[in-house]
Amino acid sequence: MADKATFRIWRGGNGTGHFVDYATAISPGMVVLDAVHGIQAADANDMAVRWNCKAGKCGSCSAEINGKPRLMCMTRLNTLDLSVPVTVEPMKTFPHVRDLVTDVSWNYRVKTKIQKFKPRKPDAPDGTWRVQQADVDRPQEFRKCIECFLCQDVCHVLRDHNLHEEFIGPRFLIYTAQLEMNPLDTGDRLKDLKDRDGIGYCNITKCCTKVCPEEIKITDNAIIPLKERVVDEFFDPLGGLFKIIR
Amino acid sequence: MSSIDVPLKKGGFGTTSRTDNWWAEPLLVFLGYMSFIVYATWAALQGNNYLCTAQCGGADYLSPMYSPLLIEQAPAWWPAFLPFSAAMLILPFPGLFRFTCYYYRGAYYKAFWADPISCSVGEPRSSYRGEKKFPLILQNVHRYFLYFAILFVFILLYDGYKALWFTGPDGAKHFGIGVGSLVLILNPILLGGYTFGCHSFRHLVGGMKDILSASPVRKTAYDCAGCLNRSHMKWAWVSMFFVGFADVYVRLCAMGIWHDWRIL
Ligand code: SF4
Ligand code: SF4
Ligand code: FES
Ligand code: FES
Secondary structure (H helix, E strand, O other), X not given: OOOEEEEEEEEOEOOOOEEEEEEEEOOOOOEHHHHHHHHHHHOOOOOOOOOOOOOOOOOOOEEEEOOEEEEHHHOEHHHOOOOOOEEEEOOOOOOEEEOOEEOOHHHHHHHHHOXXXXXOOOOOOOOOOOOOHHHHHHHHHHHOOOOOOHHHHHOHHHHOOOOOOOOOOHXXXXXXXXXXXXXXXXXXXXXXXXXXXXXXXXXXXXXXXXXXXXXXXXXXXXXXXXXXXXXXXXXXXXXXXXXXXX | OOOOOOOOOOOOOOOOOOOOOOOHHHHHHHHXXXXXXXXXXXXXXXXXXXXXXXXXXXXXXXXXXXXXXXXXXXXXXOOOOOOOOHHHHHOHHHHHHHHOOHHHHHHHHHHOOOOOOOOOOOOOOOOOOOOOOOOHHHHHHHHHHHHXXXXXXXXXXXXXXXXXXXXXXXXXXXXXXXXXXXXXXHHHHHHHHHHOOOHHHHHHHHHOOOOOOOOHHHHHHHHHHHHHHOOHHHHHHHHHHHHHHHHHHHHHHHOOOOOOOEOO
Protein backbone atom coordinates (compact mmCIF):
# COMPACT_ATOMS: atom_id res chain seq x y z
CA MET A 1 0.00 0.00 0.00
CA ALA A 2 1.26 3.46 -0.88
CA ASP A 3 1.81 5.69 2.16
CA LYS A 4 -0.31 8.56 0.88
CA ALA A 5 -3.71 8.67 -0.76
CA THR A 6 -5.94 11.47 -2.00
CA PHE A 7 -9.51 11.92 -0.82
CA ARG A 8 -11.90 14.10 -2.78
CA ILE A 9 -14.33 15.31 -0.13
CA TRP A 10 -17.51 17.32 -0.56
CA ARG A 11 -17.27 20.61 1.34
CA GLY A 12 -20.03 23.13 1.80
CA GLY A 13 -23.40 23.64 3.41
CA ASN A 14 -27.10 23.39 2.61
CA GLY A 15 -26.76 21.63 -0.69
CA THR A 16 -24.12 23.92 -2.12
CA GLY A 17 -20.42 23.22 -2.16
CA HIS A 18 -17.63 21.62 -4.13
CA PHE A 19 -15.06 18.86 -3.94
CA VAL A 20 -11.73 19.52 -2.24
CA ASP A 21 -8.78 17.15 -2.66
CA TYR A 22 -6.82 16.22 0.46
CA ALA A 23 -3.72 14.04 0.48
CA THR A 24 -3.22 12.17 3.71
CA ALA A 25 -0.93 9.53 5.19
CA ILE A 26 -2.34 6.02 5.23
CA SER A 27 -1.28 2.77 6.85
CA PRO A 28 -2.41 -0.85 6.70
CA GLY A 29 -5.76 -1.61 8.32
CA MET A 30 -7.15 1.89 7.90
CA VAL A 31 -10.75 2.58 6.97
CA VAL A 32 -12.14 5.65 5.17
CA LEU A 33 -13.30 7.17 8.45
CA ASP A 34 -9.70 7.04 9.77
CA ALA A 35 -8.51 8.92 6.71
CA VAL A 36 -11.29 11.49 7.08
CA HIS A 37 -10.31 11.97 10.74
CA GLY A 38 -6.66 12.34 9.71
CA ILE A 39 -7.64 15.05 7.23
CA GLN A 40 -9.87 16.74 9.81
CA ALA A 41 -7.02 16.82 12.32
CA ALA A 42 -4.34 18.05 9.92
CA ASP A 43 -5.91 20.06 7.09
CA ALA A 44 -9.57 20.76 7.71
CA ASN A 45 -10.40 21.29 11.38
CA ASP A 46 -13.83 22.62 10.50
CA MET A 47 -14.94 19.65 8.40
CA ALA A 48 -18.26 18.24 9.60
CA VAL A 49 -18.51 14.45 9.80
CA ARG A 50 -20.87 12.36 11.88
CA TRP A 51 -19.68 9.18 13.59
CA ASN A 52 -19.90 7.39 16.92
CA CYS A 53 -18.88 3.78 17.25
CA LYS A 54 -16.33 3.15 14.52
CA ALA A 55 -17.55 -0.43 14.61
CA GLY A 56 -20.38 -0.48 12.09
CA LYS A 57 -23.02 -0.55 14.79
CA CYS A 58 -24.31 2.97 15.35
CA GLY A 59 -25.18 3.78 11.75
CA SER A 60 -23.93 7.37 11.98
CA CYS A 61 -21.10 7.48 9.46
CA SER A 62 -23.11 6.83 6.30
CA ALA A 63 -21.73 8.50 3.19
CA GLU A 64 -21.16 7.83 -0.49
CA ILE A 65 -17.71 6.52 -1.22
CA ASN A 66 -16.79 6.45 -4.91
CA GLY A 67 -20.49 6.91 -5.56
CA LYS A 68 -21.65 3.95 -3.46
CA PRO A 69 -23.61 4.37 -0.23
CA ARG A 70 -21.43 2.84 2.52
CA LEU A 71 -20.39 3.18 6.14
CA MET A 72 -17.11 5.08 6.29
CA CYS A 73 -15.99 3.08 9.31
CA MET A 74 -16.49 -0.25 7.54
CA THR A 75 -14.85 0.61 4.23
CA ARG A 76 -11.25 -0.54 4.36
CA LEU A 77 -8.78 1.35 2.24
CA ASN A 78 -7.33 -1.86 0.81
CA THR A 79 -10.67 -2.47 -0.93
CA LEU A 80 -10.41 0.83 -2.84
CA ASP A 81 -8.29 1.91 -5.78
CA LEU A 82 -5.94 4.43 -4.17
CA SER A 83 -4.09 5.29 -7.37
CA VAL A 84 -6.87 7.78 -8.09
CA PRO A 85 -8.66 10.11 -5.64
CA VAL A 86 -11.36 8.46 -3.53
CA THR A 87 -14.54 10.54 -3.53
CA VAL A 88 -16.43 10.94 -0.28
CA GLU A 89 -19.81 12.68 -0.43
CA PRO A 90 -22.78 13.12 1.87
CA MET A 91 -25.91 11.01 1.26
CA LYS A 92 -27.97 12.55 -1.54
CA THR A 93 -31.46 11.52 -0.53
CA PHE A 94 -31.72 13.70 2.57
CA PRO A 95 -31.31 17.46 3.04
CA HIS A 96 -27.69 18.49 3.24
CA VAL A 97 -26.49 20.18 6.42
CA ARG A 98 -22.75 20.64 6.07
CA ASP A 99 -19.82 18.79 4.48
CA LEU A 100 -20.49 15.08 5.02
CA VAL A 101 -23.50 15.54 7.28
CA THR A 102 -27.11 15.26 6.15
CA ASP A 103 -30.34 15.72 8.06
CA VAL A 104 -31.90 12.26 8.34
CA SER A 105 -34.77 13.34 10.62
CA TRP A 106 -37.36 12.64 7.89
CA ASN A 107 -36.79 8.97 8.74
CA TYR A 108 -37.71 9.46 12.38
CA ARG A 109 -40.91 11.22 11.38
CA VAL A 110 -41.85 8.40 9.04
CA LYS A 111 -41.30 5.86 11.79
CA THR A 112 -43.75 7.50 14.16
CA LYS A 113 -46.58 6.98 11.64
CA ILE A 114 -46.26 3.23 11.46
CA GLN A 115 -48.85 1.36 13.51
CA LYS A 116 -47.23 0.24 16.78
CA PHE A 117 -46.68 -3.31 18.00
CA LYS A 118 -50.00 -4.70 19.25
CA PRO A 119 -49.44 -7.99 21.10
CA ARG A 120 -52.12 -10.59 21.66
CA LYS A 121 -53.33 -11.26 25.21
CA PRO A 122 -50.54 -12.74 27.39
CA ASP A 123 -50.28 -16.54 27.29
CA ALA A 124 -49.56 -16.96 30.96
CA PRO A 125 -51.22 -15.48 34.08
CA ASP A 126 -48.01 -13.63 34.92
CA GLY A 127 -48.45 -11.52 31.79
CA THR A 128 -45.81 -13.25 29.65
CA TRP A 129 -45.93 -14.93 26.26
CA ARG A 130 -44.54 -18.14 24.79
CA VAL A 131 -43.03 -18.10 21.31
CA GLN A 132 -41.02 -20.59 19.30
CA GLN A 133 -37.61 -19.55 18.02
CA ALA A 134 -38.60 -20.82 14.56
CA ASP A 135 -41.38 -18.23 14.47
CA VAL A 136 -39.19 -15.29 15.43
CA ASP A 137 -36.32 -16.09 13.06
CA ARG A 138 -37.88 -13.94 10.36
CA PRO A 139 -38.53 -10.77 12.39
CA GLN A 140 -35.14 -11.17 14.06
CA GLU A 141 -33.33 -10.75 10.76
CA PHE A 142 -34.87 -7.29 10.49
CA ARG A 143 -33.93 -6.36 14.04
CA LYS A 144 -30.29 -6.32 12.96
CA CYS A 145 -30.98 -2.96 11.32
CA ILE A 146 -28.69 -0.21 12.63
CA GLU A 147 -30.66 2.62 11.00
CA CYS A 148 -27.79 3.83 8.91
CA PHE A 149 -30.35 4.77 6.21
CA LEU A 150 -28.02 3.74 3.42
CA CYS A 151 -30.86 1.74 1.92
CA GLN A 152 -33.09 4.83 1.97
CA ASP A 153 -30.27 6.78 0.35
CA VAL A 154 -29.79 4.39 -2.55
CA CYS A 155 -33.46 3.65 -3.21
CA HIS A 156 -34.29 5.33 -6.52
CA VAL A 157 -37.89 6.00 -5.48
CA LEU A 158 -36.53 8.47 -2.93
CA ARG A 159 -33.21 9.34 -4.51
CA ASP A 160 -34.30 10.00 -8.10
CA HIS A 161 -38.04 10.50 -7.80
CA ASN A 162 -38.19 12.26 -4.43
CA LEU A 163 -41.37 10.46 -3.43
CA HIS A 164 -40.68 11.02 0.27
CA GLU A 165 -44.31 11.98 0.78
CA GLU A 166 -45.70 8.77 -0.69
CA PHE A 167 -43.13 6.07 0.02
CA ILE A 168 -41.66 5.06 3.36
CA GLY A 169 -38.53 3.44 1.86
CA PRO A 170 -36.86 0.06 2.43
CA ARG A 171 -35.85 0.75 6.03
CA PHE A 172 -39.45 1.19 7.08
CA LEU A 173 -40.70 -1.62 4.92
CA ILE A 174 -38.47 -3.97 6.92
CA TYR A 175 -39.63 -2.31 10.09
CA THR A 176 -43.23 -2.95 9.08
CA ALA A 177 -42.35 -6.53 8.09
CA GLN A 178 -40.77 -7.04 11.50
CA LEU A 179 -44.06 -6.07 13.14
CA GLU A 180 -46.34 -7.81 10.64
CA MET A 181 -44.46 -11.12 10.88
CA ASN A 182 -44.12 -11.04 14.64
CA PRO A 183 -46.06 -14.05 15.96
CA LEU A 184 -47.41 -12.01 18.89
CA ASP A 185 -48.59 -9.05 16.88
CA THR A 186 -52.28 -8.64 16.04
CA GLY A 187 -52.07 -5.37 14.11
CA ASP A 188 -52.94 -5.10 10.42
CA ARG A 189 -50.77 -2.74 8.40
CA LEU A 190 -51.61 -4.00 4.91
CA LYS A 191 -53.95 -1.18 3.92
CA ASP A 192 -51.41 1.39 5.11
CA LEU A 193 -48.70 -0.42 3.17
CA LYS A 194 -50.71 -0.36 -0.03
CA ASP A 195 -51.97 3.22 0.20
CA ARG A 196 -50.11 5.56 2.52
CA ASP A 197 -46.75 3.77 2.63
CA GLY A 198 -46.58 3.17 -1.13
CA ILE A 199 -45.16 -0.36 -1.18
CA GLY A 200 -46.18 -0.52 -4.85
CA TYR A 201 -43.54 2.07 -5.67
CA CYS A 202 -40.81 -0.43 -4.88
CA ASN A 203 -39.88 -2.07 -8.17
CA ILE A 204 -37.74 -4.72 -6.46
CA THR A 205 -34.52 -3.62 -8.09
CA LYS A 206 -32.65 -4.60 -4.91
CA CYS A 207 -30.27 -1.66 -4.56
CA CYS A 208 -31.26 -1.47 -0.88
CA THR A 209 -30.25 -5.09 -0.32
CA LYS A 210 -26.89 -4.50 -1.99
CA VAL A 211 -25.89 -1.62 0.28
CA CYS A 212 -27.15 -2.91 3.64
CA PRO A 213 -24.11 -3.23 5.95
CA GLU A 214 -26.05 -5.72 8.09
CA GLU A 215 -26.65 -7.86 5.02
CA ILE A 216 -30.38 -7.95 5.64
CA LYS A 217 -32.13 -9.45 2.60
CA ILE A 218 -34.42 -6.44 2.49
CA THR A 219 -36.08 -7.08 -0.86
CA ASP A 220 -36.38 -10.87 -0.80
CA ASN A 221 -37.25 -11.40 2.85
CA ALA A 222 -39.22 -8.29 3.76
CA ILE A 223 -40.53 -6.31 0.79
CA ILE A 224 -41.59 -9.17 -1.50
CA PRO A 225 -43.30 -11.12 1.32
CA LEU A 226 -45.16 -7.92 2.24
CA LYS A 227 -46.13 -7.39 -1.40
CA GLU A 228 -47.49 -10.94 -1.40
CA ARG A 229 -49.53 -10.22 1.74
CA VAL A 230 -50.91 -7.11 0.06
CA VAL A 231 -51.84 -9.26 -2.96
CA ASP A 232 -53.67 -11.68 -0.61
CA GLU A 233 -55.70 -8.85 0.78
CA PHE A 234 -56.38 -6.68 -2.27
CA PHE A 235 -55.45 -8.26 -5.60
CA ASP A 236 -56.34 -11.94 -5.44
CA PRO A 237 -60.05 -12.51 -6.13
CA LEU A 238 -59.70 -16.30 -6.26
CA GLY A 239 -57.81 -16.40 -2.98
CA GLY A 240 -60.46 -14.17 -1.41
CA LEU A 241 -63.19 -16.53 -2.59
CA PHE A 242 -61.24 -19.48 -1.21
CA LYS A 243 -61.03 -17.78 2.19
CA ILE A 244 -64.78 -17.17 2.22
CA ILE A 245 -65.80 -20.76 1.42
CA ARG A 246 -63.24 -22.30 3.74
CA MET B 1 -46.13 11.82 5.30
CA SER B 2 -43.40 14.00 6.65
CA SER B 3 -42.01 16.47 4.23
CA ILE B 4 -38.52 17.37 3.20
CA ASP B 5 -38.21 21.12 2.99
CA VAL B 6 -34.86 21.38 1.21
CA PRO B 7 -35.00 20.62 -2.52
CA LEU B 8 -32.77 17.67 -3.22
CA LYS B 9 -30.25 17.73 -6.01
CA LYS B 10 -30.96 15.34 -8.85
CA GLY B 11 -28.55 14.18 -11.52
CA GLY B 12 -29.44 13.49 -15.14
CA PHE B 13 -29.38 10.10 -16.85
CA GLY B 14 -26.16 8.26 -16.14
CA THR B 15 -24.92 10.78 -13.55
CA THR B 16 -22.96 9.02 -10.85
CA SER B 17 -19.77 9.17 -8.85
CA ARG B 18 -19.36 5.43 -9.20
CA THR B 19 -16.01 4.44 -10.61
CA ASP B 20 -16.72 0.76 -11.30
CA ASN B 21 -18.22 -0.71 -14.47
CA TRP B 22 -21.81 -0.21 -13.31
CA TRP B 23 -23.12 -0.62 -16.87
CA ALA B 24 -21.73 -4.15 -17.26
CA GLU B 25 -24.47 -5.96 -15.30
CA PRO B 26 -27.49 -4.34 -17.02
CA LEU B 27 -25.78 -4.85 -20.37
CA LEU B 28 -25.23 -8.57 -19.72
CA VAL B 29 -28.81 -8.97 -18.53
CA PHE B 30 -30.07 -7.15 -21.62
CA LEU B 31 -28.03 -9.31 -23.98
CA GLY B 32 -28.95 -12.51 -22.13
CA TYR B 33 -32.69 -11.85 -22.28
CA MET B 34 -32.61 -10.57 -25.83
CA SER B 35 -30.78 -13.63 -27.08
CA PHE B 36 -33.35 -15.89 -25.43
CA ILE B 37 -36.33 -13.85 -26.64
CA VAL B 38 -35.02 -13.79 -30.20
CA TYR B 39 -34.31 -17.52 -30.23
CA ALA B 40 -37.60 -18.48 -28.56
CA THR B 41 -39.60 -16.35 -31.00
CA TRP B 42 -37.77 -17.85 -33.96
CA ALA B 43 -38.21 -21.39 -32.63
CA ALA B 44 -41.90 -20.82 -31.88
CA LEU B 45 -42.51 -19.60 -35.42
CA GLN B 46 -40.87 -22.61 -37.06
CA GLY B 47 -43.66 -25.08 -36.38
CA ASN B 48 -41.42 -28.00 -37.37
CA ASN B 49 -38.58 -30.15 -36.06
CA TYR B 50 -39.93 -30.04 -32.51
CA LEU B 51 -40.33 -33.78 -32.35
CA CYS B 52 -37.52 -36.28 -32.83
CA THR B 53 -38.64 -39.88 -33.31
CA ALA B 54 -37.24 -42.02 -36.13
CA GLN B 55 -34.18 -39.76 -36.49
CA CYS B 56 -33.47 -40.37 -32.79
CA GLY B 57 -33.55 -44.16 -32.98
CA GLY B 58 -37.25 -44.51 -32.23
CA ALA B 59 -37.23 -42.07 -29.36
CA ASP B 60 -40.07 -39.74 -28.44
CA TYR B 61 -38.28 -36.47 -27.82
CA LEU B 62 -40.53 -33.43 -27.72
CA SER B 63 -39.12 -29.91 -27.49
CA PRO B 64 -40.29 -28.25 -24.23
CA MET B 65 -41.34 -25.21 -26.21
CA TYR B 66 -43.98 -27.34 -27.94
CA SER B 67 -45.21 -29.25 -24.91
CA PRO B 68 -47.99 -30.21 -24.32
CA LEU B 69 -48.60 -30.90 -27.98
CA LEU B 70 -52.39 -30.66 -27.95
CA ILE B 71 -53.17 -28.63 -31.05
CA GLU B 72 -50.93 -29.04 -34.09
CA GLN B 73 -53.15 -27.30 -36.64
CA ALA B 74 -54.38 -23.73 -36.39
CA PRO B 75 -57.80 -23.63 -34.67
CA ALA B 76 -60.70 -22.09 -36.57
CA TRP B 77 -60.59 -18.83 -34.60
CA TRP B 78 -56.91 -18.22 -35.35
CA PRO B 79 -56.57 -15.05 -37.48
CA ALA B 80 -55.46 -16.01 -41.00
CA PHE B 81 -52.80 -13.32 -41.27
CA LEU B 82 -50.90 -14.70 -38.26
CA PRO B 83 -48.53 -17.60 -38.74
CA PHE B 84 -49.47 -20.51 -36.51
CA SER B 85 -47.45 -22.99 -34.54
CA ALA B 86 -48.35 -25.08 -31.51
CA ALA B 87 -45.72 -23.22 -29.47
CA MET B 88 -47.62 -19.98 -29.86
CA LEU B 89 -50.48 -21.30 -27.75
CA ILE B 90 -48.11 -22.69 -25.13
CA LEU B 91 -45.30 -20.17 -24.69
CA PRO B 92 -47.45 -17.29 -23.36
CA PHE B 93 -47.93 -19.17 -20.07
CA PRO B 94 -44.30 -19.76 -19.10
CA GLY B 95 -43.50 -16.45 -20.80
CA LEU B 96 -45.87 -14.47 -18.59
CA PHE B 97 -44.78 -16.45 -15.54
CA ARG B 98 -41.25 -15.23 -16.09
CA PHE B 99 -42.36 -11.76 -17.14
CA THR B 100 -44.14 -11.28 -13.80
CA CYS B 101 -41.47 -13.07 -11.71
CA TYR B 102 -40.09 -10.82 -8.98
CA TYR B 103 -36.52 -11.53 -9.99
CA TYR B 104 -37.08 -10.86 -13.69
CA ARG B 105 -39.06 -7.72 -12.93
CA GLY B 106 -36.23 -6.21 -10.92
CA ALA B 107 -33.73 -7.21 -13.58
CA TYR B 108 -35.58 -5.92 -16.65
CA TYR B 109 -36.71 -2.71 -15.01
CA LYS B 110 -33.01 -2.01 -14.78
CA ALA B 111 -31.69 -3.45 -18.04
CA PHE B 112 -34.59 -2.56 -20.36
CA TRP B 113 -36.19 0.43 -18.71
CA ALA B 114 -33.28 2.06 -16.82
CA ASP B 115 -35.42 2.51 -13.72
CA PRO B 116 -32.71 2.71 -12.35
CA ILE B 117 -30.15 1.47 -14.85
CA SER B 118 -27.86 0.69 -11.93
CA CYS B 119 -27.80 1.55 -8.23
CA SER B 120 -27.00 5.21 -7.46
CA VAL B 121 -26.87 6.12 -11.17
CA GLY B 122 -29.17 8.90 -12.45
CA GLU B 123 -32.32 7.98 -14.35
CA PRO B 124 -33.64 9.13 -17.73
CA ARG B 125 -37.20 9.96 -16.59
CA SER B 126 -38.44 12.06 -13.71
CA SER B 127 -42.03 10.78 -13.55
CA TYR B 128 -42.52 7.45 -11.83
CA ARG B 129 -45.49 5.18 -11.16
CA GLY B 130 -43.69 2.05 -10.11
CA GLU B 131 -45.91 -0.93 -9.49
CA LYS B 132 -48.37 1.16 -7.54
CA LYS B 133 -50.44 2.23 -10.53
CA PHE B 134 -51.53 0.97 -13.93
CA PRO B 135 -50.00 -0.73 -15.89
CA LEU B 136 -47.40 -2.32 -13.63
CA ILE B 137 -49.88 -2.89 -10.82
CA LEU B 138 -50.94 -5.84 -13.01
CA GLN B 139 -47.71 -7.59 -12.01
CA ASN B 140 -49.64 -8.65 -8.91
CA VAL B 141 -51.20 -11.48 -10.95
CA HIS B 142 -47.93 -13.40 -10.71
CA ARG B 143 -49.35 -16.16 -8.52
CA TYR B 144 -51.92 -17.08 -11.16
CA PHE B 145 -49.15 -17.78 -13.66
CA LEU B 146 -47.42 -19.79 -10.95
CA TYR B 147 -50.37 -22.20 -10.93
CA PHE B 148 -49.87 -22.82 -14.67
CA ALA B 149 -46.11 -23.07 -14.25
CA ILE B 150 -46.49 -25.83 -11.67
CA LEU B 151 -48.68 -27.74 -14.12
CA PHE B 152 -46.01 -27.32 -16.79
CA VAL B 153 -43.31 -28.77 -14.55
CA PHE B 154 -45.34 -31.97 -14.29
CA ILE B 155 -46.19 -32.04 -17.99
CA LEU B 156 -42.50 -31.72 -18.83
CA LEU B 157 -41.61 -34.38 -16.26
CA TYR B 158 -43.97 -36.67 -18.11
CA ASP B 159 -42.21 -35.77 -21.38
CA GLY B 160 -38.94 -36.69 -19.69
CA TYR B 161 -40.42 -40.03 -18.72
CA LYS B 162 -41.64 -40.61 -22.28
CA ALA B 163 -38.12 -39.84 -23.52
CA LEU B 164 -37.01 -43.05 -21.79
CA TRP B 165 -39.06 -45.27 -24.10
CA PHE B 166 -37.89 -46.11 -27.60
CA THR B 167 -39.93 -47.79 -30.30
CA GLY B 168 -37.97 -50.82 -31.52
CA PRO B 169 -38.08 -52.49 -34.96
CA ASP B 170 -40.77 -54.79 -33.50
CA GLY B 171 -43.01 -51.78 -32.97
CA ALA B 172 -42.96 -52.23 -29.18
CA LYS B 173 -41.66 -49.71 -26.65
CA HIS B 174 -38.36 -50.52 -24.96
CA PHE B 175 -36.72 -48.78 -22.07
CA GLY B 176 -33.59 -46.89 -23.02
CA ILE B 177 -31.53 -43.84 -22.26
CA GLY B 178 -30.21 -41.46 -24.85
CA VAL B 179 -28.53 -38.09 -24.37
CA GLY B 180 -31.90 -36.62 -25.37
CA SER B 181 -33.59 -38.50 -22.50
CA LEU B 182 -31.16 -36.91 -20.05
CA VAL B 183 -31.72 -33.46 -21.54
CA LEU B 184 -35.49 -33.81 -21.30
CA ILE B 185 -35.32 -35.12 -17.72
CA LEU B 186 -32.89 -32.46 -16.53
CA ASN B 187 -35.09 -29.75 -18.05
CA PRO B 188 -38.11 -30.15 -15.73
CA ILE B 189 -35.77 -30.58 -12.75
CA LEU B 190 -34.21 -27.19 -13.44
CA LEU B 191 -37.64 -25.69 -14.10
CA GLY B 192 -38.81 -27.18 -10.81
CA GLY B 193 -35.87 -25.55 -9.01
CA TYR B 194 -36.97 -22.24 -10.46
CA THR B 195 -40.73 -22.69 -10.00
CA PHE B 196 -40.66 -24.01 -6.44
CA GLY B 197 -38.32 -21.23 -5.38
CA CYS B 198 -40.86 -18.65 -6.55
CA HIS B 199 -41.61 -15.93 -4.02
CA SER B 200 -45.35 -16.44 -4.45
CA PHE B 201 -44.92 -20.17 -3.89
CA ARG B 202 -42.91 -19.55 -0.72
CA HIS B 203 -45.64 -17.22 0.45
CA LEU B 204 -48.51 -19.56 -0.35
CA VAL B 205 -46.99 -22.65 1.26
CA GLY B 206 -46.20 -20.92 4.52
CA GLY B 207 -44.86 -17.39 4.25
CA MET B 208 -48.33 -15.93 4.78
CA LYS B 209 -48.46 -17.35 8.31
CA ASP B 210 -46.79 -15.69 11.28
CA ILE B 211 -46.79 -18.92 13.29
CA LEU B 212 -45.31 -21.74 11.28
CA SER B 213 -44.04 -23.94 14.09
CA ALA B 214 -47.59 -25.15 14.73
CA SER B 215 -47.73 -26.96 11.40
CA PRO B 216 -44.60 -28.97 10.62
CA VAL B 217 -45.67 -29.72 7.03
CA ARG B 218 -46.05 -26.06 6.19
CA LYS B 219 -42.81 -25.26 7.98
CA THR B 220 -40.89 -27.86 5.96
CA ALA B 221 -42.45 -26.67 2.69
CA TYR B 222 -41.61 -23.09 3.58
CA ASP B 223 -38.01 -23.97 4.43
CA CYS B 224 -37.58 -25.94 1.19
CA ALA B 225 -39.04 -23.14 -0.90
CA GLY B 226 -36.86 -20.67 0.99
CA CYS B 227 -33.80 -22.75 0.26
CA LEU B 228 -34.51 -22.68 -3.49
CA ASN B 229 -35.55 -19.05 -3.25
CA ARG B 230 -32.12 -17.98 -2.02
CA SER B 231 -30.70 -18.81 -5.47
CA HIS B 232 -33.81 -17.88 -7.41
CA MET B 233 -31.79 -15.72 -9.77
CA LYS B 234 -29.45 -18.56 -10.67
CA TRP B 235 -32.32 -20.99 -11.19
CA ALA B 236 -34.02 -18.39 -13.39
CA TRP B 237 -31.05 -18.07 -15.73
CA VAL B 238 -30.05 -21.71 -15.83
CA SER B 239 -33.56 -23.02 -16.40
CA MET B 240 -34.27 -20.40 -19.07
CA PHE B 241 -31.19 -21.25 -21.08
CA PHE B 242 -31.73 -24.95 -20.60
CA VAL B 243 -35.20 -24.76 -22.12
CA GLY B 244 -33.58 -23.08 -25.12
CA PHE B 245 -30.88 -25.73 -25.24
CA ALA B 246 -33.41 -28.57 -25.04
CA ASP B 247 -35.21 -27.09 -28.03
CA VAL B 248 -31.92 -26.72 -29.92
CA TYR B 249 -31.06 -30.32 -29.10
CA VAL B 250 -34.34 -31.81 -30.30
CA ARG B 251 -34.39 -29.53 -33.35
CA LEU B 252 -30.86 -30.32 -34.51
CA CYS B 253 -31.39 -34.04 -33.96
CA ALA B 254 -34.68 -33.92 -35.87
CA MET B 255 -32.92 -32.09 -38.69
CA GLY B 256 -30.24 -34.76 -38.77
CA ILE B 257 -27.46 -32.29 -37.93
CA TRP B 258 -26.80 -33.78 -34.52
CA HIS B 259 -27.11 -37.47 -33.77
CA ASP B 260 -28.62 -38.58 -30.51
CA TRP B 261 -26.21 -40.83 -28.67
CA ARG B 262 -27.91 -43.87 -27.16
CA ILE B 263 -26.31 -44.63 -23.81
CA LEU B 264 -28.41 -47.65 -22.81
S1 SF4 C 1 -35.79 -2.86 -4.01
FE1 SF4 C 1 -37.45 -1.40 -3.71
S2 SF4 C 1 -37.04 -0.43 -1.75
FE2 SF4 C 1 -35.15 -1.47 -2.41
S3 SF4 C 1 -33.98 0.11 -3.45
FE3 SF4 C 1 -35.17 -0.96 -5.02
S4 SF4 C 1 -37.09 0.20 -5.23
FE4 SF4 C 1 -36.10 0.87 -3.32
S1 SF4 D 1 -31.86 -2.01 6.58
FE1 SF4 D 1 -29.63 -2.10 6.41
S2 SF4 D 1 -29.13 -0.34 5.10
FE2 SF4 D 1 -31.20 -0.01 5.79
S3 SF4 D 1 -31.03 1.27 7.59
FE3 SF4 D 1 -31.06 -0.85 8.31
S4 SF4 D 1 -28.92 -1.48 8.43
FE4 SF4 D 1 -28.99 0.39 7.20
S1 FES E 1 -19.24 5.11 13.18
FE1 FES E 1 -20.85 3.81 13.89
S2 FES E 1 -21.41 2.81 12.08
FE2 FES E 1 -19.68 3.92 11.43
S1 FES F 1 -40.83 -14.87 -8.04
FE1 FES F 1 -39.68 -15.65 -9.66
S2 FES F 1 -41.04 -17.17 -10.34
FE2 FES F 1 -42.25 -16.26 -8.82
